[in-house]
Amino acid sequence: MGNKTNNYTVLARKWRPQNFEDVIGQEHVTTTLQNAIKMGRVGQGYLFIGTRGVGKTTIARIMSKALNCLSTDSPNPNPCGVCENCIAIRDGRCLDVMEIDGASNRGIEEIRRLRDSVAIAPVSARHKIYIIDEVHMLTREAFNALLKTLEEPPSHVKFFFATTEPHKIPATILSRVQKFELRRVEYNVLLDYLNKIAKDEKVKIDEGALSAIAIAGNGSVRDALSVFDQVLALSDDNITEKKVVELLGWTDREIYLELNDAIVKQDAARALEAIGKVVKTGHDPTQFILGLLRFMRNLLLFKSIPNAESVIEEPVDFLEKLKNAADNYTSQQLLYSIDVLLEVLPRLESTEAKQVLLEITILKLLHARKRVSLDEVFSRLAALETGSPLVEKERAAIYQAKPSVEHNKNVSEAAVAENKEDEKKKKKEALFNKAKNEPIVKQAFELFPGSKIIEVEE
Numbered sequence: 001m002g003n004k005t006n007n008y009t010v011l012a013r014k015w016r017p018q019n020f021e022d023v024i025g026q027e028h029v030t031t032t033l034q035n036a037i038k039m040g041r042v043g044q045g046y047l048f049i050g051t052r053g054v055g056k057t058t059i060a061r062i063m064s065k066a067l068n069c070l071s072t073d074s075p076n077p078n079p080c081g082v083c084e085n086c087i088a089i090r091d092g093r094c095l096d097v098m099e100i101d102g103a104s105n106r107g108i109e110e111i112r113r114l115r116d117s118v119a120i121a122p123v124s125a126r127h128k129i130y131i132i133d134e135v136h137m138l139t140r141e142a143f144n145a146l147l148k149t150l151e152e153p154p155s156h157v158k159f160f161f162a163t164t165e166p167h168k169i170p171a172t173i174l175s176r177v178q179k180f181e182l183r184r185v186e187y188n189v190l191l192d193y194l195n196k197i198a199k200d201e202k203v204k205i206d207e208g209a210l211s212a213i214a215i216a217g218n219g220s221v222r223d224a225l226s227v228f229d230q231v232l233a234l235s236d237d238n239i240t241e242k243k244v245v246e247l248l249g250w251t252d253r254e255i256y257l258e259l260n261d262a263i264v265k266q267d268a269a270r271a272l273e274a275i276g277k278v279v280k281t282g283h284d285p286t287q288f289i290l291g292l293l294r295f296m297r298n299l300l301l302f303k304s305i306p307n308a309e310s311v312i313e314e315p316v317d318f319l320e321k322l323k324n325a326a327d328n329y330t331s332q333q334l335l336y337s338i339d340v341l342l343e344v345l346p347r348l349e350s351t352e353a354k355q356v357l358l359e360i361t362i363l364k365l366l367h368a369r370k371r372v373s374l375d376e377v378f379s380r381l382a383a384l385e386t387g388s389p390l391v392e393k394e395r396a397a398i399y400q401a402k403p404s405v406e407h408n409k410n411v412s413e414a415a416v417a418e419n420k421e422d423e424k425k426k427k428k429e430a431l432f433n434k435a436k437n438e439p440i441v442k443q444a445f446e447l448f449p450g451s452k453i454i455e456v457e458e
């Protein structure tokens with residue numbers, strides 16, 4: 001396979017898009033740019049905004065080729081890729097396309113040099129192009145010098161700026177460029193792309209492994225490909241999800257399911273056993289908690305929005321398991337669990353007693369599963385009083401609470417009238433005892449001291 005030979009090219013370079021059509025997940029930008037070229041309305045300056053690895057400089061390079069492609073007499077929205085200019089730009093050796101790293105050339109001297117060179121006509125291309133990456137890193141003086149050039153640039157000059165932090169760019173610069181916001185690449189789009197690459201590179205890799213790589217990419221094509229490269233370097237056949245998860249230092253999804261099952265069943269011994277397994281196998285505790293946080297967050301999404309499946313970035317078969325797991329919680333319980341996990345993260349870094357901290361955290365989650373919020377107690381009490389069908393199964397008891405003396409008096413009288421048969425009475429007593437031990441009833445007693453159960457129903 002390719003990665004075993006000496007001339008192995010990293011995937012990010014090999015698969016770097018050479019055409020607008022090849023750019024992943026940024027159609028809203030590439031289509032607009034192509035239309036501008038077709039209509040001969042290419043601006044003087046562009047600013048590409050977006051997180052790392054979403055294609056900002058890639059698009060700037062394709063733009064450079066489009067403007068200078070020799071296969072047509074004027075700029076070409078579909079650069080040929082084979083003419084002298086297209087090849088020189090692709091290989092980074094075109095004298096008229098300058099790529100400047102704003103982080104290391106941020107001073108006024110560098111920008112003055114740039115200003116001087118702007119006036120000189122291009123050597124072999126139609127347009128002289130300046131691509132400044134991380135442009136927000138320029139100093140204030142450098143921005144001022146740049147502004148003078150941007151105000152009256154020679155017609156053969158184009159500026160392509162890229163930034164992750166547009167708010168650090170002066171308004172005077174922003175107002176002179178066309179702005180394009182690149183999106184974080186969606187999980188499904190990234191997954192399709194990785195599938196295509198795997199097929200093309202003839203890599204034997206399972207769906208779960210590709211999914212893990214897509215998740216690790218976290219919206220960035222470059223990051224996903226870099227993980228893919230690491231995976232290929234480790235193993236060259238039959239790449240499984242387990243191998244990728246190990247490489248990333250993540251915890252197997254199944255462990256989260258097992259842990260969750262123990263929490264739901266309030267089985268502390270099993271939950272702690274799962275933690276022991278995580279620690280023994282050398283998992284990074286922080287990665288483990290981050291994974292658990294992701295798990296709980298996904299459960300909360302299932303509780304909070306319709307069609308959560310479409311926004312949760314997990315493999316299809318795992319989504320179903322998540323959905324089932326979510327049924328065991330209330331949103332309140334999940335919010336509380338997530339709070340517990342967020343609190344433990346910074347503490348994990350600063351303690352030697354990581355295992356103890358993990359164990360305590362899991363016990364807190366077990367407790368969280370039992371938690372009933374005050375809101376919930378109130379709404380359930382209200383529902384019990386009005387006989388809402390929603391809580392039919394919880395209508396085992398009617399409480400004599402202060403706000404409803406009148407109502408309960410009526411119920412009480414009715415109950416006395418009904419209680420003539422002994423058998424019925426015994427049955428009621430059994431139900432009464434059962435109801436007394438219900439968590440919701442216990443909480444109600446805490447809430448309204450002196451309350452008592454005066455009637456039970458089947």
Ligand SMILES: [Zn+2]
Nearest residue numbers: 069080083086
């Ligand atoms: Zn060309």
